[in-house]
Amino acid sequence: MPIRKVMKANEAAAWAAKLAKPKVIAAFPITPSTLVPEKISEFVADGELDAEFIKVESEHSAISACVGASAAGVRTFTATASQGLALMHEILFIAAGMRLPIVIAVGNRALSAPINIWNDWQDTISERDTGWLQFYAENNQEALDLILIAFKVAEDERVLLPAMVGFDAFILTHTVEPVEIPDQELVDEFLGEYMPKHAYLDPAKPITQGALGFPAHYMEARYGVWEANENAKKVIDEVFAEFEKKFGRKYQKIEEYRTEDADIIFVTMGSLAGTLKEYVDMLREKGVKVGAAKITVYRPFPTEEVRELAKKTKVLALLEKNVTFSVGGALFQDFSRALVNESEKPKIVDFILGLGGRDVTFKDLDEALAIAQKALTGEEFEEVNWIGLRKEIL
């Protein structure tokens, strides 16, 4: 029987790791995800998780050790955030290029400077071109579930890519909520044991991993990562369906909320989706026709689903906790690409907000709504809007 416990997202991530039974975990502490390796080391110390826990001297070595272990054929896991993820950057490309299904839990946190430990998504968003799959959790339950799902998708032979699961710093990492911990037996059935066919360091069958790719081969390897990302779209749907059947919780790449007959659909990710749903409820009560959509899977980018979503509305209002300089947010770029060749498409308005842990309030959303309404009525509007800026200190 599944048990319910009140816990932080960090603990939920550690529980997910415990249930997934990785054989090697290598981690280095960083706020806000420090509790993940702490909790895992407790599990290991108490004999509840039979794994090698490598207390590495840096995140660079954490991910490097994960690459070594994964290349030796075992399931591996780590957790990090922000500067830690940035320090892994170089090896993230390598893990994807070597097609190693490592899973990282990321407590989404802003990047320096100025140093800031609070939430935004710049850390994982900045890694969007590494080839890693990216999932974003709205709440602590999703943090647990999506890590299990990430392992399953990552290890699928049609995919074989590493995956990261993001959950918002402090808003989730340090906030307790009831979380259902699934049955170990069901998780075992769901995940099975990781038995790689492509990567291992076996003296009986020596292979060379990580060779030098000349121009004659490099592009094909990159295309392999591209293709695997494309394949992942279908695999993710299958895994979501299987997860729902086994554990009763439904996931979609883009989850819609009251989008029927909406004139404006707000789109966001992570915990902000929770705030947004309440905001939409409030506006609907006032008769304002708005809806919400949550991006659960960011890479592979759900292009088809975005196109379907776009058909339902006149304005897409993107709420983003990240910046792509001189463009807006990353989602703005992604949505623009998805819709650029559609014959009919909604207006897209981009909102950058909540950076470095700044609260996103209903007042902020009202401000965004007012701009989105201008777009709706055909008035002039700014494409990119920074919401909640303190103009007095600029």
Next chain:
Amino acid sequence: MAVRKPPITTREYWAPGHAACAGCGCAAALRLATKAFSEAMEEKYGDPNAFAIAQATGCMEVVSAVFPYTAWKAPWIHVAFENAAAVASGVEAAWKKVGRKGKILAIGGDGGTADIGMQALSGMLERWHNVVYLMYDNEAYMNTGIQRSSSTPYGAWTTTSPPGKLSIGEDKPKKWVALIAAAHQIPYVATASVANPYDFIKKMKKAAKVDGPAFVQVQCTCVPGWRAPPEKSIEITRLAIETGVWPLFEIENGDFHNIKIQAPGGGAKVKREGGRIVAIEFKKPIEEYLKLQGRFKHLFKQPEAIDIMREQIKAMWKVLGVDVILPKPEE
């Protein structure tokens, strides 16, 4: 007629067909190292193949693993420049967990070890992974075209330490990574040379057989990097030993009071106390080593630079607990 047993296994792990330059001392070192490792694995685990290699980016990596070819007949992984030790940590942990018997060999050049990979190396040693780290020391970044590393010796020309009106070439003394490794008090640390293959093999085997981490630093030539003729590779590295430039020693368990120094040969006079070498009078001047290499050519116009080098070498031996006399060449 009896057939003589070869001095080392005829098994090859570093196969012909790699693209290293003719006369590359490092290529020779890797071949010997893997053979020695295999023998150690056979003796320790009854399986000569019970090892895997994690290697850093560098010359020996690019010449050995050009897709779709490989020179490696052992399981081998390359990840990046600075993380061979961290990757090896992960492989070792995985092997431990799945109960695979054997040992991991991590390989890095002087750049990947003394500079950018120093932190990962220290972490790996300190965490006591069952890994042998082999630093092949060709004393510069060769893969990127001969730039100085912290293991480049004083006075050497490299493309980033060029001699000039205001420059003697590399102006810092060599960093001795073996001593840094020994400071971790790991079971076994040694320096070796391709010019002394039996000694190198013996040390690699010893390193491979200890339980816990070990570190071996082997000096080996780079033909273009040292501006030396390929056929002189072994002669040059032998002269490094015989002139005092390259000390051969072992440190076990971080015991700096009991560094095992080896007699250098080349006519050097060795003084012992209680079996331990305390002084060496070298007979061959370091100029004999220097003059065979274009990278030191400019020093002969500034003999005072060679004297500075002598002082540095003396100081280094002092750390090892040995007083040395380094002769000047006869006029």
